[in-house]
Amino acid sequence: MFALGIRYLNRFAAASEPDARDQPEWPPHPARVFMALAAAHFQTGADPSERQALLWLESLPPPAISAAPGMPRPSVTHYVPVNDKPGDPSKPPKTILQSVPQLARDRQPRCFARTWIETENAYLIWPDIAPHESALRALESLCAKVTRIGHSMSLVQMWAARSNEVGPVNWVPDEERAEIYLRVAGSGTLQDLERRYNADTVEEYTSLLVAAESQDRRAQRRANQQLKERFPHGAPPRLRPQITRYQGYARPLPAAQEVPDMAESVFSPHLIIYRLERRGGPFAALGLPTTLAVTNRWREALVSQANDMPDGVREIVSGHDRAGKPLQRPHLALIPLAFVANAHADGHLLGLAAVLPAAVGPPERRGVLQVLARVNELKLGPLGVWSLVREIRDAPPWNLRPQPWTAHPSGSTCWATVTPLAFDRHPKSKDPDTYQREALETVAASCAAIGLPWPRQVFLIAVSPHLGAPPAQRFPRLWRKDGGERRHLHAMVVFDQPVRGPVLLGAGRYLGYGLCRPLPSQPAHADKSRDR
Secondary structure: OOOEEEOOOOOOEOOOEEEEEEEEEEOOOHHHHHHHHHHHHHHHOOOOOHHHHHHHOOOOOOEEEEEOOOOOOOOEEEEEEOOOOOOOOOOOHHHHOOOHHOOOOEEEEEOOOEEEEEOOOOEEEEEOOOOOOHOOOOOHHHHHOOEEEOOOOOOOOOEEOOHHOOOOOOOOEEEOOOOOEEEEEOOOOOHHHHHOOOHHHHHHHHHHHHHHHOOOOHHHHHHHHHHHHHHEEEOOOOOOOOOOOEEEEEOOOOOOOOOOEEEEOOOOOOOOOEEEEEEEOOOOOOOHHHHHHHHHHHHHHHOOOOOOOOOHHHHHHHOEOOOEEEOOOOOOEEEEOOOOOOOOOOOOOEEEEOOOEOOOHHHHHHHHHHHHHOOOOOEHHHHHEEEEOOOOOOOOOHHHOHHHHHOOOOOEEEEEOOEEOOOOOOOOOOHHHHHHHHHHHHHHHHHOEEEEEEEOEOOOOOOOOOOOOOOHHHOOOOEEEOOOOOOEEEEEEEEEEEHHHHEEEEOOOOOOOOOOEEOOOOOOOOOOEEOO
């Protein structure tokens, strides 16, 4: 095993997400750690053995990560003076006037994102790697030179860690189950960082500047001539380092967990979960009947943030193709996660989850997660303003975990709605028995539409079997294209064999209606049932 240890000396990490400067980066991206090592290499003489060690490090597969949960600090905007601009030499320099605020340098808004961490140590872990002694010595030397990772206030100590001190792994590379995407180093990363650092050209420019100030007139003229020829635009640039290679990470599966072969829906069981936190408004919590208002607003915000994404990502987010027509394949669903199925449950919303189709590939999944990360606040009018906080804690509340909503991996034979199921099509028969049979067949067909087998039994009920879920009549109706209202009811479906979710049924399944949750066992009787 090989591991790099990082001790955050101030008990916080000051680093921003690359595409959201006001959002803190946690857990630490492996690429950021690599850049810190490369910076120490460049700034301390660029020892060849260290370069070889960095080339070896960039060739390794993405590491596992052990990092304690972090608590983002509320972002505060600071106004920072910028560098003096070249001005008219006939006017006094601004540096003389800095004591007068209105005459001082311009100030620009800056956010310094921080994450407070529970424990000061984090580790990047390669469990199957054993470094050569020379590479290990060079990396230990480099680690001793690293003083910060991220912002200059993010002071750290780094070292090559021993196996007996490494904490438990809580993030592993996994594209299929990816919950977060972190930047990682790869082949060619060091070479690109060297190009951006531009050390040789900057050193040449600096040497010419020194020669231009010498007492030797001939050397001065030669240096000035070379400066004019080689650097007509002034000092050569040093570009900010950029690494754009991303790797999906997920929380590790239990060692003994096996995934049996069984029927499952077209939706991925690896939910992207957010908890809701109140920012302002008249309500301390939102109830399940507000589902449609919340998910509609969330979808609108996501669609507005997906304009620069590839067509495939925009279609998954919006549910429409380039011509504006509804997609004929599964796309992003948004569901409520409420406090239900408990003796004290009251049905209030704990959070929301984004559900992707299981067939979405890693590039599209990463694109959708990027869009999701751009929306961190929902303005819901009379319902107030609510923050969406990504739920990546090690031990979140039970209802903010995927398992109670997906029955992954063991599956369940009996599922019941938490939000009512809106009918895809309405029965038209005037005969009560025929009407009821058509309604039950509509629900069964909804199961088949998401890839599940035809259920053995279907129950239509006004009240959900899940404690805390409100009756169907408390929920607003969905509208049909002809302007009419869709009928909705709670439902329970029973399959011959266990199936895995998420189970989202009916016309409103992409906006949180028809959300099913497994029941521990089938009840002995229920009204309005029919064997399937």
